[in-house]
């Protein structure tokens with residue numbers, strides 16, 4: 001199963017407490033740790049987290065620099081734990097606008113965790129789904145006839161990662177109901193779950209609730225009803 005999360009609401013979480021926005025992002029990083037652990041426990045195969053969109057460069061320089069620093073620190077701090085738990089980590093998106101230190105941290109964690117056979121954790125940084133689609137289209141060669149499957153592989157090349165399965169469940173926190181240029185191709189048949197809670201407050205129980213909601217949805221993929229989605233969380237968990 002592929003779950004993807006748009007982690008929204010760090011800024012509002014901080015503002016509600018009279019704190020600077022970066023304090024919200026730091027609390028957001030703690031939520032990432034919590035949710036990665038829970039996702040591995042629940043047996044989610046692939047988890048993609050939206051950490052920084054290509055449009056987020058429009059934010060004030062101080063916030064951008066703080067976020068980049070936070071991403072690097074997270075990758076350095078979590079590498080050993082990811083290896084220990086068999087979590088493979090990939091950063092998807094553009095690399096050419098990221099700083100040298102962050103790129104080194106990305107190379108290090110991707111190299112160290114490449115053989116992990118547990119949760120596949122993908123973190124989107126400087127990511128734009130439209131940009132990926134354009135890059136994959138350019139790779140395919142103008143005018144060429146191309147299958148969905150081959151195009152999905154090209155998308156992987158465009159994002160600097162291996163091909164990933166389509167998104168099954170897409171969660172957005174923070175109360176907004178939009179996709180914000182995230183995994184547009186891969187989410188063609190994703191089940192969408194919108195959560196009011198701000199990302200720093202998102203808990204293991206919230207993830208579990210989203211999985212239960214997913215399990216109760218009937219997926220048809222344009223055809224006739226399929227069996228209900230398998231529940232990933234233990235029946236006695238809530």
Ligand code: FPP
Pocket residue numbers: 007008009010011012013025026028029032049050051052053056067070071074123174199
């Ligand atoms: C959106 O909230 C969040 C971001 C743009 C940054 C996401 C970053 C993290 C969750 C922190 C660390 C991540 C990793 C992978 C270590 P917002 O700032 O747009 O919130 P707002 O809508 O309330 O202003």
